[in-house]
Amino acid sequence: MGKYKVIIKPTAEKDLLNHKKSGAISSIKKILKILNELQEHPQYGTGNPEELKYELKDYWSRRINKKDRLIYQIQENIVTVFVVSAMGDHE
Template sequence: MAQKKKKVDLPPPPALPVRFPDFSPQFKDDLGWWYKTNPNKADKIFALVTDVMQHPFEGIGKPEPLKHLDADTWSRRIDLEHRLIYRVKQDRVDFLQARYHY
């Protein structure tokens, strides 16, 4: 007769830091432009923003740090020409731009 396995209590996963989104005026203007010209791209930008809030340094859009700006500034691809630019802080994520290439 087989013995029952003991249930092993695993420690809880480490809590992810809570960060709040902060949208710059430039980002808001860019998003408004996308909604007027290409609503599907605006939806993609929202998907990128959602992913950034969950995993700022990995995920969709090929995230990469921007070497010529602050160390905390990253970009993700919206398409071949345009990038989502954001800065990760301890308590927030600043979304800076959603149009053009840096």
């Protein structure tokens, strides 16, 4: 079990289901790898982790594929990562 607890918000759950329905095996494998890494080290790893700026300054982004990003928030005080989106870009 990892250091961080990963909670997937309902909007991200819907996005993940859409990825599964799309049948894009490479995206699905990458998402699973990212979700596993988030439990251990949410600031670095697969998908070019990037701390976001401006309105999304408390969030991070990781590349799933050319057009989709996994967006998440790290809350160190409760050692939890909240996944909020997995479709589209953060812009």
